[in-house]
Amino acid sequence: MVDLKTPAELDLMRQAGKVVAAMLAAAKEAAAPGVSLRELDNVVAEVMSAAGGKSSFLHYHPHSAPTPFPAVICASVNDMVVHGIPGDYRLKEGDLLSVDCGAHVAGFHGDAAISFTIGEPSPEDAELIETTRNALYAGIAQAKVGNRLGDVSHAIGEIGRTRGYGLLAYHGGHGVGRRMHEDPHVPNEGRAGRGLKLKAGLVIAIEPMFIAGGRDNYVTEPDGWGLRSADGSRAAHWEHTIAVTPDGPVILTAP
Ligand code: MG
Ligand code: MG
Numbered sequence: 001m002v003d004l005k006t007p008a009e010l011d012l013m014r015q016a017g018k019v020v021a022a023m024l025a026a027a028k029e030a031a032a033p034g035v036s037l038r039e040l041d042n043v044v045a046e047v048m049s050a051a052g053g054k055s056s057f058l059h060y061h062p063h064s065a066p067t068p069f070p071a072v073i074c075a076s077v078n079d080m081v082v083h084g085i086p087g088d089y090r091l092k093e094g095d096l097l098s099v100d101c102g103a104h105v106a107g108f109h110g111d112a113a114i115s116f117t118i119g120e121p122s123p124e125d126a127e128l129i130e131t132t133r134n135a136l137y138a139g140i141a142q143a144k145v146g147n148r149l150g151d152v153s154h155a156i157g158e159i160g161r162t163r164g165y166g167l168l169a170y171h172g173g174h175g176v177g178r179r180m181h182e183d184p185h186v187p188n189e190g191r192a193g194r195g196l197k198l199k200a201g202l203v204i205a206i207e208p209m210f211i212a213g214g215r216d217n218y219v220t221e222p223d224g225w226g227l228r229s230a231d232g233s234r235a236a237h238w239e240h241t242i243a244v245t246p247d248g249p250v251i252l253t254a255p
Contacts, residue, residue, distance in 0.1 A: 004201030016110035017252035019053035019103040037086035056102025066224040074100040081235040112253035113239035132236035135159040135208040143249040153190025166211035207239035
């Protein structure tokens with residue numbers, strides 16, 4: 001069931017979104033050569049707590065996972081596409097890092113992700129990161145009253161496929177609200193003009209995940225969480241939680 005939010009609820013969701021934006025900014029600021037992913041997680045957790053947020057991810061336990069998620073951020077390095085558990089790995093110059101996090105504030109969740117490199121990106125990484133980000137904003141631009149969900153999905157997929165990137169199979173965005181994952185599922189590929197009609201008050205996380213090697217396949221880490229590209233190529237992931245409003249799409253997780 002798709003739960004539409006009232007304007008007052010969207011105001012509350014904006015609070016959660018601002019905390020998520022602060023968490024991601026802190027992660028980018030702290031990510032440097034020699035810093036471990038666990039240390040990065042601790043930095044973000046402190047920023048979240050100071051802002052009055054609770055983690056959407058910590059202890060999250062969907063049916064598909066063998067154990068609850070043990071951290072505040074997902075930290076996915078290089079060929080890890082999403083859901084990396086932040087452990088002892090220390091970042092190196094040239095790593096491509098995707099950080100995804102969520103916060104629960106005033107009864108609602110926010111969910112967003114960014115990708116960046118440690119130090120200067122290679123031309124290939126710069127293009128992968130930029131193209132994935134462009135796909136996010138192309139999807140957001142389609143999140144308008146009267147459009148259909150397929151318009152969002154189509155805008156995202158077209159950008160990735162045109163460039164020859166793979167899309168992480170079976171993964172995409174989702175409704176966000178009192179639960180982190182609500183209906184509808186938001187595929188990263190689809191047919192324009194098809195699917196759910198978008199109404200004011202719909203809140204969705206839009207999250208393209210592109211794989212440089214061009215294939216959609218992935219392998220799951222032994223921990224049951226991390227998803228790596230099957231071909232070992234690098235991946236990027238960008239995400240915002242957005243609201244469909246009479247005035248157009250509003251990015252709730254903007255800084
Ligand atoms: Mg996320
Ligand atoms: Mg999400």
